[in-house]
Amino acid sequence: MRTFTFLVTLVALLTGFYRFFDSRLEQFYIFDPSHLHDLSQRAIAAHGDDTRAIVNYIVTELEEKTPGTHLNHDEEWVFNNAGGAMGAMYIIHASITEYLIIFGTAIGTEGHTGRHTADDYFNILQGTQLAYAPGSYEPEVYPQGSVHHLQRGVVKQYKMPESCFALEYARGWIPPMLFFGYADTFSSTLDFPTLWATTRITGREMISNLLKGKM
Template sequence: MAPSKSSSSKRAAKSQSGTRNLTILAVALALLTALYYFLDSHLEWFYIFSPSHLQDLSQRALAAHGNDTRAAVAFIVGELSEKLPGGYVNLDEEWIFNNAGGAMGAMYIIHASITEYLIIFGTAIGTEGHSGRHTADDYFYILAGTELAFTPGSYEPEVYPVGTVHHLKRGNVKQYKMPEACFALEYARGWIPPMLGFGYADTFTSTLDFPTLWRTTWVTGREMVSNLARGKM
Protein backbone atom coordinates (compact mmCIF):
# COMPACT_ATOMS: atom_id res chain seq x y z
CA MET A 1 0.00 0.00 0.00
CA ALA A 2 1.52 3.36 -1.03
CA PRO A 3 2.02 5.97 1.73
CA SER A 4 -0.47 8.79 1.76
CA LYS A 5 0.55 12.25 0.67
CA SER A 6 -0.02 13.52 4.21
CA SER A 7 2.42 10.95 5.65
CA SER A 8 5.05 11.90 3.09
CA SER A 9 4.55 15.57 3.84
CA LYS A 10 4.96 14.97 7.59
CA ARG A 11 8.20 13.07 7.06
CA ALA A 12 9.51 15.79 4.78
CA ALA A 13 8.58 18.48 7.29
CA LYS A 14 10.20 16.51 10.11
CA SER A 15 13.37 16.07 8.05
CA GLN A 16 13.47 19.78 7.24
CA SER A 17 12.94 20.63 10.91
CA GLY A 18 15.80 18.31 11.95
CA THR A 19 18.11 19.81 9.34
CA ARG A 20 17.19 23.31 10.48
CA ASN A 21 17.88 22.43 14.14
CA LEU A 22 21.27 20.94 13.26
CA THR A 23 22.13 24.05 11.26
CA ILE A 24 21.18 26.31 14.17
CA LEU A 25 23.22 24.13 16.56
CA ALA A 26 26.24 24.20 14.25
CA VAL A 27 26.04 27.98 13.84
CA ALA A 28 25.66 28.47 17.60
CA LEU A 29 28.64 26.19 18.27
CA ALA A 30 30.74 28.04 15.71
CA LEU A 31 29.82 31.41 17.24
CA LEU A 32 30.59 30.21 20.77
CA THR A 33 33.92 28.76 19.63
CA ALA A 34 34.84 32.01 17.89
CA LEU A 35 33.83 33.97 20.99
CA TYR A 36 35.94 31.72 23.22
CA TYR A 37 39.05 32.09 21.06
CA PHE A 38 38.52 35.84 20.83
CA LEU A 39 38.18 36.24 24.59
CA ASP A 40 41.02 33.79 25.26
CA SER A 41 43.36 35.92 23.14
CA HIS A 42 42.29 39.09 25.00
CA LEU A 43 42.17 37.87 28.60
CA GLU A 44 44.47 40.73 29.62
CA TRP A 45 41.47 43.03 29.23
CA PHE A 46 39.97 41.51 32.37
CA TYR A 47 42.98 41.31 34.70
CA ILE A 48 43.26 43.65 37.67
CA PHE A 49 46.40 42.09 39.18
CA SER A 50 49.87 41.78 37.66
CA PRO A 51 52.54 39.16 38.43
CA SER A 52 55.28 41.79 38.65
CA HIS A 53 53.38 43.90 41.18
CA LEU A 54 52.51 40.86 43.29
CA GLN A 55 56.14 39.77 43.35
CA ASP A 56 57.25 43.26 44.38
CA LEU A 57 54.49 43.44 46.99
CA SER A 58 55.44 40.04 48.43
CA GLN A 59 59.09 41.02 48.72
CA ARG A 60 58.21 44.32 50.41
CA ALA A 61 55.93 42.49 52.85
CA LEU A 62 58.77 40.11 53.71
CA ALA A 63 61.22 42.98 54.08
CA ALA A 64 58.84 44.75 56.44
CA HIS A 65 57.80 41.76 58.56
CA GLY A 66 60.51 39.11 58.21
CA ASN A 67 59.36 35.80 59.70
CA ASP A 68 55.96 37.12 60.86
CA THR A 69 53.87 35.56 58.10
CA ARG A 70 50.56 36.73 59.55
CA ALA A 71 51.78 40.34 59.48
CA ALA A 72 53.14 39.87 55.93
CA VAL A 73 49.73 38.62 54.77
CA ALA A 74 48.02 41.61 56.42
CA PHE A 75 50.51 43.93 54.68
CA ILE A 76 49.71 42.38 51.27
CA VAL A 77 45.95 42.44 51.71
CA GLY A 78 46.03 45.99 53.10
CA GLU A 79 47.93 47.38 50.10
CA LEU A 80 45.76 45.52 47.61
CA SER A 81 42.55 46.83 49.21
CA GLU A 82 43.91 50.38 48.95
CA LYS A 83 45.01 49.88 45.34
CA LEU A 84 41.71 48.20 44.36
CA PRO A 85 38.87 49.76 46.36
CA GLY A 86 35.28 48.77 45.76
CA GLY A 87 35.18 45.24 47.14
CA TYR A 88 37.54 43.44 44.74
CA VAL A 89 39.61 42.29 47.73
CA ASN A 90 38.08 40.08 50.41
CA LEU A 91 39.19 41.47 53.77
CA ASP A 92 37.59 38.67 55.81
CA GLU A 93 40.35 36.16 56.58
CA GLU A 94 38.18 33.07 56.05
CA TRP A 95 40.51 30.08 56.20
CA ILE A 96 39.26 26.89 54.53
CA PHE A 97 40.90 23.48 54.23
CA ASN A 98 41.86 22.57 50.67
CA ASN A 99 42.49 19.05 49.37
CA ALA A 100 43.57 18.82 45.72
CA GLY A 101 45.83 16.46 43.83
CA GLY A 102 46.54 14.51 47.01
CA ALA A 103 47.94 17.53 48.86
CA MET A 104 46.28 19.11 51.86
CA GLY A 105 46.57 22.66 53.14
CA ALA A 106 44.42 25.66 53.87
CA MET A 107 43.56 28.77 51.89
CA TYR A 108 42.30 32.29 52.41
CA ILE A 109 40.51 33.55 49.28
CA ILE A 110 41.51 37.17 48.69
CA HIS A 111 39.91 37.45 45.24
CA ALA A 112 37.98 35.13 42.95
CA SER A 113 36.54 35.95 39.54
CA ILE A 114 36.11 34.25 36.16
CA THR A 115 39.64 35.13 34.98
CA GLU A 116 41.67 35.49 38.21
CA TYR A 117 42.03 34.20 41.71
CA LEU A 118 44.34 35.31 44.48
CA ILE A 119 44.72 33.30 47.67
CA ILE A 120 47.05 32.62 50.54
CA PHE A 121 47.74 28.89 50.49
CA GLY A 122 49.84 26.84 52.85
CA THR A 123 50.25 24.47 55.73
CA ALA A 124 52.06 24.50 59.07
CA ILE A 125 53.14 20.83 58.83
CA GLY A 126 54.01 20.16 55.16
CA THR A 127 52.28 18.41 52.27
CA GLU A 128 52.89 16.93 48.80
CA GLY A 129 50.85 16.33 45.68
CA HIS A 130 50.00 16.83 42.02
CA SER A 131 49.88 20.41 40.74
CA GLY A 132 46.99 19.79 38.36
CA ARG A 133 46.96 20.69 34.66
CA HIS A 134 45.14 23.98 34.48
CA THR A 135 43.56 26.52 32.13
CA ALA A 136 45.42 29.35 33.85
CA ASP A 137 48.99 30.39 34.62
CA ASP A 138 49.76 29.93 38.30
CA TYR A 139 52.23 32.07 40.27
CA PHE A 140 53.33 30.91 43.73
CA TYR A 141 55.07 33.66 45.75
CA ILE A 142 56.75 32.00 48.73
CA LEU A 143 56.17 33.88 52.00
CA ALA A 144 57.41 31.22 54.44
CA GLY A 145 59.24 27.92 54.12
CA THR A 146 60.35 26.23 50.91
CA GLU A 147 58.51 24.61 48.01
CA LEU A 148 60.04 21.84 45.91
CA ALA A 149 58.87 20.90 42.42
CA PHE A 150 59.67 18.06 40.01
CA THR A 151 59.07 17.34 36.33
CA PRO A 152 59.66 13.96 34.63
CA GLY A 153 63.19 13.62 33.30
CA SER A 154 64.75 15.83 35.97
CA TYR A 155 67.20 14.35 38.47
CA GLU A 156 67.24 17.36 40.78
CA PRO A 157 64.29 19.21 42.35
CA GLU A 158 63.37 22.78 41.60
CA VAL A 159 63.81 24.69 44.87
CA TYR A 160 61.78 27.79 45.72
CA PRO A 161 62.78 29.43 49.03
CA VAL A 162 61.25 32.50 50.71
CA GLY A 163 61.03 35.49 48.39
CA THR A 164 61.03 33.52 45.14
CA VAL A 165 58.16 32.79 42.74
CA HIS A 166 57.26 29.46 41.16
CA HIS A 167 55.49 29.99 37.83
CA LEU A 168 53.52 26.96 36.63
CA LYS A 169 52.60 27.73 33.04
CA ARG A 170 49.10 27.08 31.75
CA GLY A 171 48.72 23.47 30.61
CA ASN A 172 51.87 22.24 32.37
CA VAL A 173 51.99 19.86 35.31
CA LYS A 174 54.43 19.10 38.14
CA GLN A 175 54.78 17.20 41.37
CA TYR A 176 55.22 19.64 44.24
CA LYS A 177 56.12 19.36 47.89
CA MET A 178 56.22 21.59 50.94
CA PRO A 179 58.57 19.56 53.18
CA GLU A 180 57.67 21.56 56.30
CA ALA A 181 55.66 24.66 57.14
CA CYS A 182 55.18 26.74 53.99
CA PHE A 183 52.84 29.55 52.98
CA ALA A 184 52.53 31.39 49.68
CA LEU A 185 50.57 34.08 47.91
CA GLU A 186 49.08 32.17 44.96
CA TYR A 187 47.85 33.98 41.87
CA ALA A 188 46.13 32.32 38.90
CA ARG A 189 45.22 34.17 35.70
CA GLY A 190 43.30 32.57 32.85
CA TRP A 191 40.03 30.62 32.90
CA ILE A 192 39.29 29.88 36.57
CA PRO A 193 35.98 27.89 36.55
CA PRO A 194 37.52 24.81 34.82
CA MET A 195 40.06 24.64 37.67
CA LEU A 196 37.33 24.02 40.23
CA GLY A 197 36.93 20.37 39.23
CA PHE A 198 40.51 19.67 40.33
CA GLY A 199 39.82 21.44 43.61
CA TYR A 200 36.67 19.41 44.22
CA ALA A 201 37.73 15.92 43.08
CA ASP A 202 39.46 14.80 46.30
CA THR A 203 36.25 15.39 48.26
CA PHE A 204 34.44 12.71 46.25
CA THR A 205 37.34 10.26 45.87
CA SER A 206 39.03 10.58 49.26
CA THR A 207 38.09 12.96 52.06
CA LEU A 208 34.25 13.01 51.82
CA ASP A 209 34.54 16.33 53.67
CA PHE A 210 31.34 17.89 52.35
CA PRO A 211 31.13 20.74 54.92
CA THR A 212 34.50 22.01 53.64
CA LEU A 213 33.30 21.55 50.05
CA TRP A 214 30.24 23.65 50.84
CA ARG A 215 32.31 26.43 52.45
CA THR A 216 34.69 26.45 49.47
CA THR A 217 31.76 26.65 47.05
CA TRP A 218 29.99 29.36 49.04
CA VAL A 219 32.99 31.66 49.45
CA THR A 220 34.25 31.15 45.88
CA GLY A 221 30.78 31.59 44.38
CA ARG A 222 30.07 34.64 46.52
CA GLU A 223 33.28 36.34 45.39
CA MET A 224 32.83 35.42 41.72
CA VAL A 225 29.22 36.62 41.60
CA SER A 226 29.97 39.84 43.48
CA ASN A 227 32.85 40.60 41.11
CA LEU A 228 30.67 39.85 38.09
CA ALA A 229 28.14 42.32 39.50
CA ARG A 230 30.95 44.92 39.46
CA GLY A 231 31.65 44.13 35.82
CA LYS A 232 34.79 42.09 36.59
CA MET A 233 35.08 38.84 34.67
Protein backbone atom coordinates in the same frame (compact mmCIF):
# COMPACT_ATOMS: atom_id res chain seq x y z
CA MET B 1 20.13 15.01 12.02
CA ARG B 2 18.73 18.11 13.70
CA THR B 3 20.40 17.13 16.96
CA PHE B 4 23.77 16.72 15.21
CA THR B 5 23.38 20.10 13.49
CA PHE B 6 22.50 21.73 16.81
CA LEU B 7 25.56 20.21 18.51
CA VAL B 8 27.89 21.30 15.72
CA THR B 9 26.45 24.82 15.84
CA LEU B 10 26.77 24.93 19.63
CA VAL B 11 30.40 23.76 19.54
CA ALA B 12 31.20 26.35 16.86
CA LEU B 13 29.60 29.13 18.90
CA LEU B 14 31.40 28.11 22.11
CA THR B 15 34.71 27.81 20.27
CA GLY B 16 34.25 31.26 18.76
CA PHE B 17 33.30 32.68 22.15
CA TYR B 18 36.37 31.11 23.78
CA ARG B 19 38.82 32.31 21.12
CA PHE B 20 37.39 35.82 21.13
CA PHE B 21 37.66 36.30 24.87
CA ASP B 22 40.86 34.25 25.31
CA SER B 23 42.68 36.69 23.04
CA ARG B 24 41.40 39.58 25.17
CA LEU B 25 41.93 38.22 28.67
CA GLU B 26 44.62 40.81 29.41
CA GLN B 27 42.05 43.62 29.50
CA PHE B 28 40.18 41.97 32.39
CA TYR B 29 43.12 41.64 34.81
CA ILE B 30 43.41 43.97 37.78
CA PHE B 31 46.51 42.37 39.37
CA ASP B 32 50.07 42.32 38.07
CA PRO B 33 52.43 39.37 38.76
CA SER B 34 55.47 41.68 39.07
CA HIS B 35 53.74 43.89 41.64
CA LEU B 36 52.58 40.87 43.65
CA HIS B 37 56.11 39.46 43.70
CA ASP B 38 57.54 42.83 44.75
CA LEU B 39 54.84 43.21 47.40
CA SER B 40 55.60 39.73 48.75
CA GLN B 41 59.32 40.52 48.98
CA ARG B 42 58.68 43.83 50.74
CA ALA B 43 56.34 42.14 53.22
CA ILE B 44 59.00 39.53 53.98
CA ALA B 45 61.67 42.22 54.37
CA ALA B 46 59.43 44.07 56.82
CA HIS B 47 58.34 41.08 58.91
CA GLY B 48 60.81 38.21 58.41
CA ASP B 49 59.31 34.92 59.54
CA ASP B 50 56.15 36.41 61.08
CA THR B 51 53.77 34.96 58.48
CA ARG B 52 50.62 36.48 59.94
CA ALA B 53 52.18 39.95 59.80
CA ILE B 54 53.37 39.29 56.23
CA VAL B 55 49.82 38.41 55.15
CA ASN B 56 48.39 41.48 56.90
CA TYR B 57 50.98 43.69 55.16
CA ILE B 58 50.02 42.27 51.76
CA VAL B 59 46.27 42.55 52.24
CA THR B 60 46.55 46.10 53.61
CA GLU B 61 48.47 47.32 50.55
CA LEU B 62 46.11 45.53 48.18
CA GLU B 63 43.14 47.21 49.85
CA GLU B 64 44.80 50.58 49.26
CA LYS B 65 45.80 50.00 45.63
CA THR B 66 43.23 47.65 44.08
CA PRO B 67 40.65 49.54 41.99
CA GLY B 68 37.08 49.35 43.26
CA THR B 69 35.95 46.91 45.92
CA HIS B 70 37.17 43.64 44.43
CA LEU B 71 38.72 42.11 47.55
CA ASN B 72 37.29 39.79 50.17
CA HIS B 73 37.88 41.61 53.45
CA ASP B 74 36.91 38.63 55.63
CA GLU B 75 39.77 36.25 56.43
CA GLU B 76 37.78 33.07 55.86
CA TRP B 77 40.14 30.08 55.98
CA VAL B 78 39.00 26.75 54.52
CA PHE B 79 40.79 23.48 53.86
CA ASN B 80 41.75 22.68 50.28
CA ASN B 81 42.35 19.14 49.04
CA ALA B 82 43.51 18.91 45.43
CA GLY B 83 45.78 16.53 43.55
CA GLY B 84 46.46 14.58 46.73
CA ALA B 85 47.84 17.60 48.58
CA MET B 86 46.15 19.22 51.55
CA GLY B 87 46.43 22.74 52.89
CA ALA B 88 44.24 25.71 53.76
CA MET B 89 43.43 28.86 51.84
CA TYR B 90 42.13 32.36 52.37
CA ILE B 91 40.44 33.70 49.23
CA ILE B 92 41.38 37.36 48.74
CA HIS B 93 39.89 37.67 45.25
CA ALA B 94 37.97 35.38 42.92
CA SER B 95 36.57 36.24 39.50
CA ILE B 96 36.17 34.57 36.11
CA THR B 97 39.69 35.52 34.99
CA GLU B 98 41.71 35.80 38.23
CA TYR B 99 42.05 34.49 41.73
CA LEU B 100 44.34 35.58 44.54
CA ILE B 101 44.67 33.50 47.67
CA ILE B 102 46.93 32.77 50.60
CA PHE B 103 47.59 29.03 50.49
CA GLY B 104 49.68 26.88 52.76
CA THR B 105 50.07 24.41 55.57
CA ALA B 106 51.91 24.41 58.90
CA ILE B 107 52.93 20.73 58.62
CA GLY B 108 53.84 20.11 54.97
CA THR B 109 52.15 18.37 52.04
CA GLU B 110 52.79 16.93 48.57
CA GLY B 111 50.78 16.37 45.41
CA HIS B 112 49.93 17.00 41.77
CA THR B 113 49.76 20.62 40.58
CA GLY B 114 46.93 19.95 38.14
CA ARG B 115 46.93 20.94 34.47
CA HIS B 116 45.18 24.29 34.40
CA THR B 117 43.59 26.84 32.08
CA ALA B 118 45.43 29.68 33.83
CA ASP B 119 48.99 30.74 34.62
CA ASP B 120 49.77 30.28 38.30
CA TYR B 121 52.25 32.42 40.28
CA PHE B 122 53.18 30.93 43.66
CA ASN B 123 54.96 33.59 45.75
CA ILE B 124 56.63 31.88 48.71
CA LEU B 125 56.01 33.88 51.89
CA GLN B 126 57.36 31.33 54.37
CA GLY B 127 59.12 28.00 54.00
CA THR B 128 60.21 26.24 50.80
CA GLN B 129 58.40 24.60 47.90
CA LEU B 130 59.96 21.85 45.77
CA ALA B 131 58.76 21.00 42.27
CA TYR B 132 59.55 18.27 39.77
CA ALA B 133 58.93 18.01 36.02
CA PRO B 134 59.26 14.68 34.14
CA GLY B 135 62.71 14.22 32.63
CA SER B 136 64.55 16.23 35.26
CA TYR B 137 66.96 14.62 37.72
CA GLU B 138 67.04 17.54 40.14
CA PRO B 139 64.22 19.28 42.01
CA GLU B 140 63.24 22.87 41.41
CA VAL B 141 63.71 24.71 44.71
CA TYR B 142 61.66 27.79 45.59
CA PRO B 143 62.69 29.41 48.91
CA GLN B 144 61.10 32.30 50.78
CA GLY B 145 60.83 35.37 48.55
CA SER B 146 60.90 33.47 45.25
CA VAL B 147 58.04 32.82 42.84
CA HIS B 148 57.15 29.55 41.11
CA HIS B 149 55.46 30.32 37.78
CA LEU B 150 53.46 27.31 36.58
CA GLN B 151 52.51 28.10 33.01
CA ARG B 152 49.05 27.34 31.68
CA GLY B 153 48.78 23.71 30.58
CA VAL B 154 52.00 22.61 32.34
CA VAL B 155 51.91 19.97 35.07
CA LYS B 156 54.38 19.13 37.85
CA GLN B 157 54.72 17.28 41.12
CA TYR B 158 55.17 19.63 44.06
CA LYS B 159 56.06 19.33 47.70
CA MET B 160 56.13 21.61 50.71
CA PRO B 161 58.33 19.53 53.06
CA GLU B 162 57.46 21.51 56.18
CA SER B 163 55.52 24.64 57.06
CA CYS B 164 55.02 26.73 53.91
CA PHE B 165 52.66 29.56 52.94
CA ALA B 166 52.37 31.44 49.67
CA LEU B 167 50.52 34.25 47.94
CA GLU B 168 49.07 32.37 44.97
CA TYR B 169 47.86 34.28 41.93
CA ALA B 170 46.18 32.66 38.91
CA ARG B 171 45.22 34.51 35.71
CA GLY B 172 43.34 32.94 32.83
CA TRP B 173 40.11 30.91 32.85
CA ILE B 174 39.38 30.21 36.52
CA PRO B 175 36.05 28.24 36.51
CA PRO B 176 37.55 25.09 34.86
CA MET B 177 40.11 24.96 37.68
CA LEU B 178 37.32 24.32 40.18
CA PHE B 179 36.87 20.72 38.94
CA PHE B 180 40.43 19.93 40.04
CA GLY B 181 39.76 21.62 43.37
CA TYR B 182 36.59 19.59 43.94
CA ALA B 183 37.69 16.14 42.73
CA ASP B 184 39.34 14.96 45.95
CA THR B 185 36.14 15.58 47.89
CA PHE B 186 34.28 12.98 45.86
CA SER B 187 37.16 10.52 45.42
CA SER B 188 38.65 10.50 48.92
CA THR B 189 37.87 13.04 51.65
CA LEU B 190 34.04 13.21 51.43
CA ASP B 191 34.40 16.49 53.34
CA PHE B 192 31.22 18.13 52.06
CA PRO B 193 31.08 20.93 54.66
CA THR B 194 34.45 22.17 53.35
CA LEU B 195 33.21 21.75 49.77
CA TRP B 196 30.17 23.88 50.59
CA ALA B 197 32.28 26.56 52.30
CA THR B 198 34.62 26.72 49.30
CA THR B 199 31.70 26.90 46.86
CA ARG B 200 29.89 29.54 48.90
CA ILE B 201 32.89 31.86 49.22
CA THR B 202 34.14 31.39 45.65
CA GLY B 203 30.67 31.75 44.15
CA ARG B 204 29.90 34.82 46.24
CA GLU B 205 33.12 36.55 45.21
CA MET B 206 32.80 35.65 41.51
CA ILE B 207 29.20 36.81 41.30
CA SER B 208 29.95 39.97 43.28
CA ASN B 209 32.79 40.84 40.92
CA LEU B 210 30.67 40.10 37.86
CA LEU B 211 28.01 42.50 39.14
CA LYS B 212 30.75 45.13 39.44
CA GLY B 213 31.75 44.55 35.81
CA LYS B 214 34.85 42.46 36.65
CA MET B 215 35.19 39.33 34.53
